[in-house]
Amino acid sequence: MTTLADTRREYEHDTLSKKQLDANPFLQMQHWLDAAQKENLKDATVMTLATTGNDGMPDARVVMLKQFDESGFCWYNSYGSKKGRQIAENPQACLLFYWREFDQQIRIQGRVEKLTAKEADTYFHSRPLGSQFSAAASAQSQPIESRNALQKKVDDLIQANPDAVDRPDDWGGYRLIPSTFEFWQGRKSRLHDRFRYTLNDAHRWVITRLQP
Ligand SMILES: Cc1cc2nc3c(=O)[nH]c(=O)nc-3n(C[C@H](O)[C@H](O)[C@H](O)COP(=O)(O)O)c2cc1C
Numbered sequence: 495m496t497t498l499a500d501t502r503r504e505y506e507h508d509t510l511s512k513k514q515l516d517a518n519p520f521l522q523m524q525h526w527l528d529a530a531q532k533e534n535l536k537d538a539t540v541m542t543l544a545t546t547g548n549d550g551m552p553d554a555r556v557v558m559l560k561q562f563d564e565s566g567f568c569w570y571n572s573y574g575s576k577k578g579r580q581i582a583e584n585p586q587a588c589l590l591f592y593w594r595e596f597d598q599q600i601r602i603q604g605r606v607e608k609l610t611a612k613e614a615d616t617y618f619h620s621r622p623l624g625s626q627f628s629a630a631a632s633a634q635s636q637p638i639e640s641r642n643a644l645q646k647k648v649d650d651l652i653q654a655n656p657d658a659v660d661r662p663d664d665w666g667g668y669r670l671i672p673s674t675f676e677f678w679q680g681r682k683s684r685l686h687d688r689f690r691y692t693l694n695d696a697h698r699w700v701i702t703r704l705q706p
Pocket residue numbers: 540554555556557558559569570571572575576577578634635
């Protein structure tokens with residue numbers, strides 16, 4: 495049997511140099527995302543969201559990137575969820591993408607703000623109706639005694655109006671406005687390429703190569 499200590503593979507998909515990087519990290523992100531989507535990479539828009547509330551205990555979970563441009567990276571959830579409560583206490587977070595097939599990792603830190611109710615409405619009603627009912631019925635991250643009790647909450651909503659459901663007030667989106675990006679390209683023998691973008695005092699992005 496292979497032990498964990500012996501479990502490894504080489505990272506040889508690609509290389510990354512400062513010359514190849516776009517001066518604008520949002521465009522660099524777009525290049526990598528375009529390549530990932532062109533190759534139909536499974537779950538390229540899935541990202542780990544790390545947050546920390548007042549208790550200082552780091553927390554993380556996966557959410558889906560639903561929109562991104564130079565204003566930031568957006569996802570949707572319930573504001574009353576554990577992550578929502580942590581963001582209310584400390585509106586800073588980290589997003590992490592890992593694309594196994596490309597041996598790439600992107601780390602993005604920044605402050606977080608709520609999307610508008612209009613943006614939340616538009617996205618909520620663009621979802622399949624079943625997902626809308628599930629989101630409306632679920633008090634995300636709250637305990638419930640059984641699957642049956644959860645299903646009943648959905649069934650009651652559907653019975654009240656099978657054709658439509660309102661977006662709950664506490665369901666909506668967040669935008670992370672980046673202050674730091676890091677692009678990581680796995681390389682042979684663990685001598686990886688890493689580049690960090692930070693904003694200088696003149697609000698220009700500065701690129702620094704990091705040791706692996
Ligand atoms: C592939 C995948 C995608 C997910 N996308 C979302 C999402 O977009 N929004 C969301 O609230 N939860 C999403 N989840 C569920 C979260 O990981 C998490 O269980 C949930 O948001 C509750 O987290 P919290 O208790 O830390 O608030 C996703 C989970 C997986 C595995």
